[in-house]
Amino acid sequence: MRIGILGTGTLATALATGWTRAGHDISIGGRSPERADAAAKASGAHSRPVPEVAVDADAVLLSVHWQGVADILRAAGAPTGSLAGKPLIDPTNAVEHGIGVLQLQSGRAMAHHVAELAPGAQVVKAFQLFPSTRWTTPASSPATVAMCGDDPRALEIVGSLVRDVGGVPAVLGGLDRARQLEEVAGFVIALAFAGVDPQLAIPAVPSSRANETPPQP
Numbered sequence: 001m002r003i004g005i006l007g008t009g010t011l012a013t014a015l016a017t018g019w020t021r022a023g024h025d026i027s028i029g030g031r032s033p034e035r036a037d038a039a040a041k042a043s044g045a046h047s048r049p050v051p052e053v054a055v056d057a058d059a060v061l062l063s064v065h066w067q068g069v070a071d072i073l074r075a076a077g078a079p080t081g082s083l084a085g086k087p088l089i090d091p092t093n094a095v096e097h098g099i100g101v102l103q104l105q106s107g108r109a110m111a112h113h114v115a116e117l118a119p120g121a122q123v124v125k126a127f128q129l130f131p132s133t134r135w136t137t138p139a140s141s142p143a144t145v146a147m148c149g150d151d152p153r154a155l156e157i158v159g160s161l162v163r164d165v166g167g168v169p170a171v172l173g174g175l176d177r178a179r180q181l182e183e184v185a186g187f188v189i190a191l192a193f194a195g196v197d198p199q200l201a202i203p204a205v206p207s208s209r210a211n212e213t214p215p216q217p
């Protein structure tokens with residue numbers, strides 16, 4: 001697949017690395033061409049100016065700080081439809097640094113803002129929970145990546161990209177579930193900053209289908 005990545009930071013570089021290893025063709029761009037070049041060099045991707053990142057992409061990852069989302073989507077031409085019809089992966093966490101509280105009005109999710117700023121894009125909330133290192137470092141068991149979105153084809157594509165970096169996709173529902181996924185990330189971040197291992201704060205509740213694999217998109 002051709003994947004466009006908007007953003008040149010830690011998560012962008014990690015997923016670019018993982019997807020390059022899986023054989024995908026990655027274009028990466030951000031507001032700093034120098035940082036785009038560095039991220040491309042580190043990950044095996046190609047750097048491109050932001051307006052060109054998504055032009056021929058089969059899927060796009062939006063990997064910037066939440067306060068930069070509107071700027072980079074504007075620079076990519078999203079408000080005028082440049083991402084229409086494309087799966088747009090939103091991993092952003094609009095949380096207060098060190099505290100984990102969501103910085104959005106009640107009921108709103110970053111994924112909803114993203115969908116408004118990128119008309120026609122098939123937004124999928126995914127990759128917001130695990131640290132970026134999870135996608136470049138071998139692990140003893142695969143991470144389950146809870147995700148949500150309204151377009152079945154986009155969920156299928158993003159699900160395959162999850163598998164390509166060693167994860168197992170689990171679709172929670174439509175984009176109306178995004179706030180829940182974002183709150184969970186805030187909860188995990190809050191515990192981590194409080195010095196608690198988040199895994200110890202979650203009960204080992206058996207799945208109702210314990211012997212089955214998680215739902216696949």
Ligand SMILES: NC(=O)c1ccc[n+]([C@@H]2O[C@H](COP(=O)([O-])OP(=O)(O)OC[C@H]3O[C@@H](n4cnc5c(N)ncnc54)[C@H](OP(=O)(O)O)[C@@H]3O)[C@@H](O)[C@H]2O)c1
Nearest residue numbers: 007008009010011063064065066068071092093128131132
């Ligand atoms: N890192 C993780 O483990 C992880 C895990 C899950 C989700 N996430 C989410 O993924 C997103 C990226 O995280 P990260 O850790 O990769 O962050 P990061 O390393 O700090 O990189 C942030 C990126 O956002 C860009 N940016 C910031 N403000 C911008 C603006 N106004 N306009 C355009 N670009 C702007 C930065 O550009 P400059 O370099 O020019 O500042 C940089 O490319 C965040 O929303 C984060 O919540 C991260």
